[in-house]
Amino acid sequence: MGWVLQKCLWVYFVLLLQIQRCFGCLEEERIALLEFKAYVNWTDSEYGYGLPSWVDDRGSDCCGWERVLCNHTTGRVIHLSLDDIRGDCSSIWYINFTLLSAFEDLQHLNLSSNWLDGWINNEGFERLVGLRKLEVLDISHNQFNSSILPSLGALKSLRTLSAASNDFNGSNHLEGIYAY
Template identity: 40%
Template sequence: MGLFLQVLTVLVITVSLQGWLPRGCLEEERIALLHLKDSLNYPNGTSLPSWRIAHANCCDWERIRCNSSTGRVTLLDLGGTRNEELGDWYLNASLFLPFQQLNRLILWNNRIAGWVEKKGGYELQKLSNLEILDLEYNSFNNSILSFVERLPSLKSLYLDYNRLEGLIDLKG
């Protein structure tokens, strides 16, 4: 009987721990991703078809990587997802704030001209783990520089093929 109780105890503990292990992305991040998809797809785009309300585990969605132990999003690859025919647009950078462990953000080729006023690039400095930021092939001007130089963990910044002018001097 003693062996049976030990096996039963291990089984109960194992089943209990299953409830504590991450089963995918956090609800807060999943909702933020759906808002981000809506902003990219305005007005009726078809980008990111795997990003659906019905598919709750956003860690399985295309262009996303998550930390396997926390379930938090660590990589967002949104390169080339916005329809170019929609023209230049302004991105609401506050949409990225729920992603506390985000370390790679890829936004190349989306015709981003800047940030939505009062929800702008200063919000990005709250992304304390962001190490790689790819903004190539957009429509940013030199004003982007004041935002990106405030990113505390940034190691790689890609700004090719934007509307930058003159001598560019970034610290670090």
């Protein structure tokens, strides 16, 4: 009879863990989103729209925040819509991609319309290589040039790239990626 009790306790423990995971985002991802918000607001606080639902409150579930979509089973962020987060401004912005490296299950990232011209030294697209599930990347309507293409080619899971309205020159080819 002891093994039945052990088995029941084990099943109860596993179910408890699964139920707990369904009720919110992972703490490391919540912190990463707050760090990204602070970076955006610090970089260009005069023009930034901010992200009002992204609050630094222990009880706040980042899966319920605007522009964030999570997997309901795992609680991991799978979609970030960070398009036009700086508002109507014309100043160039340099992104720190390391701030996005915590999102291991991220599948879709939209960074369009932010006047992005590049990244902080050693914090470029190569930092996104760890995002092994990233399939869709939208960097359209920014100021990137062709120098970013080798870094984008390193994103092996990338299937769709939207890069319209940037400063690309010449013929560009990224094998296995649908680019528009």
